[in-house]
Amino acid sequence: xxxSASVRNGRTEVERAARGSVVKGAARAGFAARGLIYLLxxxxxxxxxxxxxxxxxxxxxxxxxxxxxxxGVVVLWALGAGLAGMALWRxxxxxxGAAGPEGRTAKKRLPALxxxxxxxxxxxSVLALAAGSGDGGGSSDRQSKDVTARLLGVPAGQWIVGVAxxxxxxxxxxxxxxxxxxxxxxxxxxxxxxxxxxRLVDVTGxxxxxxxxxxxxxxxxxxxxxxVDYRPDRAKGLDDTLRSFAHxxxxxxxxAGVAAGLVLFGLFSxxxxxxxxx
Numbered sequence: 001x002x003x004s005a006s007v008r009n010g011r012t013e014v015e016r017a018a019r020g021s022v023v024k025g026a027a028r029a030g031f032a033a034r035g036l037i038y039l040l041x042x043x044x045x046x047x048x049x050x051x052x053x054x055x056x057x058x059x060x061x062x063x064x065x066x067x068x069x070x071x072g073v074v075v076l077w078a079l080g081a082g083l084a085g086m087a088l089w090r091x092x093x094x095x096x097g098a099a100g101p102e103g104r105t106a107k108k109r110l111p112a113l114x115x116x117x118x119x120x121x122x123x124x125s126v127l128a129l130a131a132g133s134g135d136g137g138g139s140s141d142r143q144s145k146d147v148t149a150r151l152l153g154v155p156a157g158q159w160i161v162g163v164a165x166x167x168x169x170x171x172x173x174x175x176x177x178x179x180x181x182x183x184x185x186x187x188x189x190x191x192x193x194x195x196x197x198x199r200l201v202d203v204t205g206x207x208x209x210x211x212x213x214x215x216x217x218x219x220x221x222x223x224x225x226x227x228v229d230y231r232p233d234r235a236k237g238l239d240d241t242l243r244s245f246a247h248x249x250x251x252x253x254x255x256a257g258v259a260a261g262l263v264l265f266g267l268f269s270x271x272x273x274x275x276x277x278x
Contacts, residue, residue: 030086179209211261
């Protein structure tokens with residue numbers, strides 16, 4: 001066997017492993033981990049809506065709640081491993097292509113790579129917290145303001161922050177649109193669900209995706225405002241973005257609705273762990 005044939009065979013074996021049961025199991029663990037975090041963030045946001053202001057409704061707040069529970073450290077290790085599995089699966093999609101007819105195109109590979117980096121960072125922060133050497137990634141509000149301040153201090157910083165904020169807002173609208181139109185159906189093994197189960201999954205997918213999209217759109221809007229006003233403190237992380245809903249004319253009721261939607265998205269992520277095509 002010549003060298004080129006050996007390389008091809010080696011690549012085939014690696015690709016087969018990347019599409020094998022281990023990576024698929026890692027992906028499903030990642031969806032379950034994501035679901036637990038969103039579920040807890042939604043519950044914390046509900047508590048804020050009903051008057052409990054002592055919690056942070058973001059990833060750090062959710063992880064802090066877990067850490068305080070019996071066997072919380074064990075759960076954190078499991079969460080970190082699940083998120084690392086999600087990062088591994090997304091990396092395999094970026095390298096070898098995702099499932100579906102357009103899975104090997106750049107428009108599928110590049111987002112997969114970005115998601116791999118994101119979930120890798122989140123997994124690292126969770127595992128560091130479990131090991132006692134981190135804070136779960138820090139407050140989303142502080143991170144948002146710090147990053148915005150640094151970007152506003154570079155040449156063309158206002159444009160960078162403004163374009164990034166607009167991109168996040170558009171992504172939020174797109175997430176909401178795809179949820180309402182049930183575009184996620186193409187990624188689910190619908191044939192394995194009963195009619196009742198499919199209806200329940202649609203409730204979580206539509207409601208949860210719409211709420212998640214609204215939060216992204218609002219956070220992007222705050223970033224644009226920070227760029228226009230040249231004020232980093234105008235930028236908001238997840239916690240501040242959620243709290244801002246309570247200050248609208250709809251009052252805490254809107255925050256409660258969005259929070260309930262995030263709980264639904266957590267449940268939808270559990271459904272994805274069970275029925276997602278990977």
